[in-house]
Amino acid sequence: MSENTPENVRLDAASEPSDADAIDPLRTKFVDLLLEGTTMDEAGVALQRNPRTLRRWKNEPAVRAALRERLAESTFSSRVVLTSGSVWSATALVRIACGEEPADGSRVAACKAILDGALRLTKFDELTDRISRLEEALLNATARTE
Numbered sequence: 001m002s003e004n005t006p007e008n009v010r011l012d013a014a015s016e017p018s019d020a021d022a023i024d025p026l027r028t029k030f031v032d033l034l035l036e037g038t039t040m041d042e043a044g045v046a047l048q049r050n051p052r053t054l055r056r057w058k059n060e061p062a063v064r065a066a067l068r069e070r071l072a073e074s075t076f077s078s079r080v081v082l083t084s085g086s087v088w089s090a091t092a093l094v095r096i097a098c099g100e101e102p103a104d105g106s107r108v109a110a111c112k113a114i115l116d117g118a119l120r121l122t123k124f125d126e127l128t129d130r131i132s133r134l135e136e137a138l139l140n141a142t143a144r145t146e
Contacts, residue, residue, distance in 0.1 A: 022062045030057055031066045035074065079121060086118035 023031070026047060033043040044051040057063050089111035095101040096108060
């Protein structure tokens with residue numbers, strides 16, 4: 001059985017059709033460029049399109065849906081890696097604290113950064129859940145008073 005370490009965590013893409021499948025290949029490349037941090041001007045050069053055309057594309061519902069979906073996939077992948085990395089980071093810090101491993105400053109800093117990120121992610125998830133429950137309660141309360 002292979003060890004499940006952060007560097008070999010694999011995520012399989014969903015095989016279901018998605019909103020991203022509804023756009024043509026040129027718009028798909030546009031979405032890819034945006035997610036890579038490319039500016040509209042740079043994307044215009046790469047796609048041989050006027051940046052105004054790209055701004056119009058960006059407002060199309062199918063392109064917006066594809067952007068949201070791809071961003072969600074990327075975020076999910078990052079969460080999985082960060083979550084698995086936090087286990088190894090905590091273990092490494094405990095071994096260093098117990099004197100089982102030498103204290104390498106850069107390794108300690110990396111472990112701390114991973115654990116801090118995982119903690120922030122946990123707090124964000126908890127806040128998101130609380131907001132969802134509050135919104136649902138508000139909707140239910142509003143529906144009862146009408």
